Amino acid sequence: MRHSPVLTTTSRQRPARAAVFSAGSWGTALGKVLADTGSDVVLHARRGKIADGINTRRRNPRYFPDIELPPTLTATTDPAAALDGADYLVLSIPAQSLRNNLAAWAPHIDPHTVVVSLMKGIEQGTGKRASEVISEVTGIPAGRIAVLSGPNLAREVITGQPAAATIACPDEEAARRFQAACRTPYFRPYTTADVIGCELGGAVKNVIALAVGIATGMGLGHNTTATIITRGLAETTRLATALAAHPATLAGLAGLGDLVATCSSPLSRNRTFGTHLGRGLTVAQATATTRQTTEGVKSAQAILDLAHTHDIDMPITSVVTALLHEKITLDEAATVLLQRPPKPEH
Ligand SMILES: NC(=O)c1ccc[n+]([C@@H]2O[C@H](COP(=O)([O-])OP(=O)(O)OC[C@H]3O[C@@H](n4cnc5c(N)ncnc54)[C@H](O)[C@@H]3O)[C@@H](O)[C@H]2O)c1
Numbered sequence: 001m002r003h004s005p006v007l008t009t010t011s012r013q014r015p016a017r018a019a020v021f022s023a024g025s026w027g028t029a030l031g032k033v034l035a036d037t038g039s040d041v042v043l044h045a046r047r048g049k050i051a052d053g054i055n056t057r058r059r060n061p062r063y064f065p066d067i068e069l070p071p072t073l074t075a076t077t078d079p080a081a082a083l084d085g086a087d088y089l090v091l092s093i094p095a096q097s098l099r100n101n102l103a104a105w106a107p108h109i110d111p112h113t114v115v116v117s118l119m120k121g122i123e124q125g126t127g128k129r130a131s132e133v134i135s136e137v138t139g140i141p142a143g144r145i146a147v148l149s150g151p152n153l154a155r156e157v158i159t160g161q162p163a164a165a166t167i168a169c170p171d172e173e174a175a176r177r178f179q180a181a182c183r184t185p186y187f188r189p190y191t192t193a194d195v196i197g198c199e200l201g202g203a204v205k206n207v208i209a210l211a212v213g214i215a216t217g218m219g220l221g222h223n224t225t226a227t228i229i230t231r232g233l234a235e236t237t238r239l240a241t242a243l244a245a246h247p248a249t250l251a252g253l254a255g256l257g258d259l260v261a262t263c264s265s266p267l268s269r270n271r272t273f274g275t276h277l278g279r280g281l282t283v284a285q286a287t288a289t290t291r292q293t294t295e296g297v298k299s300a301q302a303i304l305d306l307a308h309t310h311d312i313d314m315p316i317t318s319v320v321t322a323l324l325h326e327k328i329t330l331d332e333a334a335t336v337l338l339q340r341p342p343k344p345e346h
């Protein structure tokens with residue numbers, strides 16, 4: 001294991017090195033952000049064809065064939081080579097695959113590497129957030145585990161459209177270093193210590209985006225979707241604050257910001273999946289049309305279980321989960337939500 005100091009692009013000693021696992025949509029986009037800031041970036045790709053495309057043609061042939069990637073962004077299928085000397089291990093794989101994959105990669109992680117999760121899912125069966133899984137699997141202390149979350153649709157970020165995000169880490173200095181490592185003229189990261197708020201904001205918004213997609217697919221309009229977004233934020237905030245998140249985080253980029261982006265954009269995989277359901281496709285049919293990670297579909301039950309454990313009412317998450325398990329119909333879903341007993345808004 002190497003014992004190199006964690007450097008940033010501001011240290012002027014050498015560029016930061018980032019290993020990004022894997023070369024999917026968001027891994028590639030955030031990898032480009034890091035490279036644009038001056039870091040040396042290695043993407044870990046599962047398929048040789050993707051690594052070859054990045055190394056020889058500067059394109060990710062599966063996810064962004066139309067985008068030219070910088071020469072300081074390379075790729076490999078060898079996890080040990082990707083992690084060698086990495087200041088940052090940036091994790092961007094489906095949340096449900098994290099535990100097993102990370103167990104295989106962990107022996108190659110340097111003692112000073114800071115692990116950054118980009119994942120927006122909750123583990124099925126355990127209800128754990130990604131940072132909790134990372135800590136359990138690797139034994140890395142909380143101060144070296146960060147989370148980046150916010151309104152960050154990958155295609156918009158990789159095409160350089162202005163966006164912002166929140167980097168959460170209990171170690172302020174580590175958060176600031178990663179902030180410096182991914183701050184570009186088009187990408188503005190903020191910092192916070194509220195890891196729980198960031199991760200829950202990111203995971204629950206996917207379920208709310210499924211609900212918005214369902215409503216949109218059913219032909220319902222903006223009053224309905226605005227109501228789902230607003231009440232979705234209310235139930236997200238209830239759960240997150242019960243788990244010790246700061247309410248301001250949920251009103252910020254990793255909460256409201258991401259919720260609005262995901263619920264509004266046809267680029268969102270979760271919203272799109274919901275739209276398929278709202279148009280009458282079965283869950284199996286909607287899944288068959290989806291080529292990329294749709295975290296809300298896999299996390300909805302885990303989030304609901306977490307809510308039950310903490311005695312938190314999450315009606316939208318509950319209805320989406322019932323629809324995903326095909327326990328209720330679309331018409332019943334609307335009725336269940338609207339015919340709940342009346343109550344004050346706050
Ligand atoms: N795409 C976005 O706009 C976006 C933005 C912010 C956060 N995220 C989050 O980032 C995470 C990754 O999403 P994405 O959009 O990059 O997904 P993606 O489907 O585009 O890419 C997933 C990547 O993980 C790899 N992968 C898939 N299954 C795997 C498995 N079982 N084991 C190991 N690797 C596997 C794929 O090869 C691919 O490289 C998700 O948690 C998502 O919520 C995505």
Ligand SMILES: O=P(O)(O)OC[C@H](O)CO
Nearest residue numbers: 150151152153268269270
């Ligand atoms: O495409 P989605 O639905 O996974 O959403 C992508 C990002 O999380 C938006 O910030």
